[in-house]
Amino acid sequence: MxxxxxxxxxxxxxxxxxxxxxxxxxxxxxxxxxxxxxxxxxxxxxxxxxxxxxxxxxxxxxxxxxxxxxxxxxxxxxxxxxxxxxxxxxxxxxxxxxxxxxxxxxxxxxxxxxxxxxxxxxxxxxxxxxxxxxxxxxxxxxxxxxxxxxxxxxxxxxxxxxxxxxxxxxxxxxxxxxxxxxxDLDFDEPWLVLDAWVPDESGFPESNIQFCDPERPTSFVHMGPNRLRWEFMLRADEDPQAMLHPENLETLLKPWRAKGELNVERTAVYQFHxxxxxxxxxxxxxxxxxxxxxxxxxxxxxxxxxxxxxxxxxxxxxxxxxxxxxxxxxxxxxxxxxxxxxxxxxxxxxxxxxxxxxxxxxxxxxxxxxxxxxxxGPFILPALVGAMRHGDAMAGLPFPQATDPREGRLDDVLGAGAWLLHTGQSEAVAAMPGLRVVDVRRDLPPALGTAAAKTIAATGAEAVLVRPDRYVFGSGNAAELVRAWADLVSTAKVPA
Ligand SMILES: Cc1cc2nc3c(=O)[nH]c(=O)nc-3n(C[C@H](O)[C@H](O)[C@H](O)COP(=O)(O)OP(=O)(O)OC[C@H]3O[C@@H](n4cnc5c(N)ncnc54)[C@H](O)[C@@H]3O)c2cc1C
Incomplete structure (x- = not known):
């Protein structure tokens, strides 16, 4: 430019x-x-x-x-x-x-x-x-x-x-x-999606369900309070627009009508890709x-x-x-x-x-x-590989947010930006703009501090540096972590 x-x-x-x-x-x-x-x-x-x-x-x-x-x-x-x-x-x-x-x-x-x-x-x-x-x-x-x-x-x-x-x-x-x-990861299926407002959910299933029924594969999903969703897979010979006509929607919904009042709010047909x-x-x-x-x-x-x-x-x-x-x-x-x-x-x-x-x-x-x-349980997501010290314990994984009914949530207590969390045995490290240095035992309320100390101890290191997106940059010696972080956010040098 x-x-x-x-x-x-x-x-x-x-x-x-x-x-x-x-x-x-x-x-x-x-x-x-x-x-x-x-x-x-x-x-x-x-x-x-x-x-x-x-x-x-x-x-x-x-x-x-x-x-x-x-x-x-x-x-x-x-x-x-x-x-x-x-x-x-x-x-x-x-x-x-x-x-x-x-x-x-x-x-x-x-x-x-x-x-x-x-x-x-x-x-x-x-x-x-x-x-x-x-x-x-x-x-x-x-x-x-x-x-x-x-x-x-x-x-x-x-x-x-x-x-x-x-x-x-x-x-x-x-x-x-x-x-x-x-x-293209080779998935392309047409589904009709229908959202309804439901005054009383008690007659409907409590779980979210995929009905793997070859007659009509169907998803049933809860949304916010009093709102339910149905998704119906469409056959190759079904015209998506025609399927959205009220009489066709009623045919799809017929088995569900008996379970309770439902008021259709919105419908659409999507190709899932x-x-x-x-x-x-x-x-x-x-x-x-x-x-x-x-x-x-x-x-x-x-x-x-x-x-x-x-x-x-x-x-x-x-x-x-x-x-x-x-x-x-x-x-x-x-x-x-x-x-x-x-x-x-x-x-x-x-x-x-x-x-x-x-x-x-x-x-x-x-x-x-x-x-x-x-x-x-839910899938365990893979660790990120990129702007972190690869090889450090927990690098690329989310730092867990501890919560306590009286003390609140860790992120609210510590605020935005990056954190260097340590358990007190680290030598004094110089803070830098945008990085908060926290002795978790001294600076955090007791329950949150104990939980954070446990996470740090599980890495086997004295300190953990947490990025602003709450993914772990690295764990290890506090001063070295701060130097590597400073390098990353100034020169974009990704640590070896
Ligand atoms: C049926 C269905 C169920 C889903 N269920 C889930 C779910 O349960 N959980 C989940 O995590 N995800 C789900 N998804 C996926 C999720 O809805 C999308 O990933 C998400 O909406 C994408 O958000 P987005 O902001 O990237 O894109 P969009 O929501 O598509 O927003 C893009 C915006 O860009 C605007 N735009 C377009 N062109 C221009 C232009 N030229 N200039 C300026 N603005 C423009 C559009 O108007 C639009 O507002 C579902 C998707 C579908 C279809």
Whole structure:
């Protein structure tokens, strides 16, 4: 770029849930953000119904927990049932707590959550939200910044930004403009999704269920209070639009009507895909959320992955805007892509269990799986590999958030930024801007301090350095950790 003056630090394109969280995280860090979105209201059709404990930790960090909780409920167990109603797979969820410091799973009503995050944006001085405007074209882009033409209700104009976060969803016009391809993980199934408001849920199943019935594979999922979802797989010869006609919906719902009153609120037909973009960063443009990856919903993880992208990228953008080497941004895809690929692959595996209209295949599946049904907790996600000290105990894993009914939650007590947590035996280490040095036994309330000390002790090291996204940078000698961290956030040198 020839003219290096910017209208904002980051242009966020798309204000779906990922764009809204991206803008809020950057706004919280004091960055100037312009977020553009063509639609005035949040997406009206059925989408995410589940988030996990890590996402709850992100909502907590954004200060929106009280606003989102009314649109959620702790998720019940999740079952895959054979045609005869016997369990093929049973995921335990109810009553389990995650490392994020919240119950492992919540069922959610997505529009309520999106509105809560958008309200948070209103309170952030550095964030300007422009509804009615859309990304039109990339005029110029390189490592120095982007020039973008935007258009819409406010007329066409050019915006210059230091970075662009493309949170513009599965069809991503920004990804298209960059000519970035998609790796197709070979899953493409049509499903009709129907959300209903239910005054009394007591007649309906308590669990979330995949009915692996070759007559009509069907998902039944709770959302927020008094809201339930059904998903019906469509046959190749069924016309999706015709299936949305009220009489066809009634045929699908007939077996459920007897269980209680249900009022259909919204319906849609989707192709469920497994796709990953080949490149997540081109110069100053970064793909975030569904623009970078699309996950079939059988594990309820597409949005969770997008929000993990946002929290992974926000502190890195903040660091490079403060002068760190831009190479730090390359760790974004390096860390996030394998994580997403793992979850998409698992979701496709689960989808393949459900998605068949073939009676013989279903019978063979039932015979094989009923002989050895899977009972499992939530999947253990792989450790990140990228901007951390590889080889250190816990590096690349989330640092667990301790909670206590009287003392509260660890993240609230320690606040934003990176933490060097140690157990008192470390020699004095110099703090640096953005890094809080904490003797967990001395500086934390007793229960939280004991829990943090236990986690540190389990690494066998004297100290643990936790990144701002709450993933562990490394464990070991405190002074060495601080030096390596300072190196990373100034020169982007990834420690060996
Ligand atoms: C039926 C179904 C069930 C699902 N269930 C779950 C679940 O339980 N849990 C889970 O984690 N995930 C789930 N997902 C996935 C989840 O809904 C998505 O991953 C998530 O909504 C993606 O958010 P996003 O912000 O990246 O994209 P989107 O929500 O698609 O937002 C993109 C935004 O970009 C805007 N935009 C588009 N073009 C432009 C432009 N030119 N300029 C500016 N803005 C633009 C759009 O208007 C939109 O607001 C489900 C998906 C489906 C379809």
């Amino acid at each position: 020839t003219d290096i003056s910017y209208d904002c630090d980051v242009l966020v394109v798309g204000l779906g849930p990922v764009g809204a969280v991206m803008a809020a995280l950057l706004g919280d860090l004091g960055r100037s953000v312009l977020a553009i979105e063509p639609q005035h209201e949040v997406y009206p059709l059925p989408r995410a119904a589940h988030v996990d404990h890590e996402v709850m930790r992100i909502f907590q960090a954004l200060g929106v927990i009280d606003a989102v909780l009314p649109h959620m409920r702790v998720a019940p167990d999740y079952e895959f049932l054979a045609s005869n109603g016997k369990p093929l797979i049973h995921f335990q969820r109810d009553g389990l707590n995650g490392t994020g410091g919240w119950p492992v799973s919540y069922n959610v009503y997505q529009p309520g959550i999106e509105r809560a995050v958008r309200t948070r944006l209103d309170a952030l001085d550095g964030v300007t939200v422009e509804l009615g405007s859309r990304f039109d074209a990339l005029v110029e882009h390189d490592d120095a910044g982007v020039v973008v033409r935007i258009d819409g209700e406010h007329g066409p104009r050019t915006v210059r930004a230091r970075y662009l976060a493309a949170c513009d969803g599965a069809r991503s016009p920004v990804r298209e403009a960059l000519g970035i391809g998609l790796d 497994g796709l990953i973009a080949d490149q997540w960063r081109k110069g100053s443009v970064l793909l975030v959320g569904d623009s970078a990856h699309q996950t079939p919903p059988f594990l309820g993880q597409g949005l969770c992955s997008g929000l993990r992208d946002a929290v992974n990228l926000a502190w890195k953008l903040d660091a490079v805007l403060a002068g760190a080497d831009q190479a730090l941004l390359d760790s974004y895809m390096r860390e996030r892509e394998p994580h997403c690929r793992f979850l998409i692959t698992k979701a496709i595996e689960m989808g393949r269990v459900v998605c068949t209209f073939d009676r013989e295949r279903a019978a063979a599946r039932d015979a094989e799986m009923l002989a050895n049904p899977l009972v499992s």
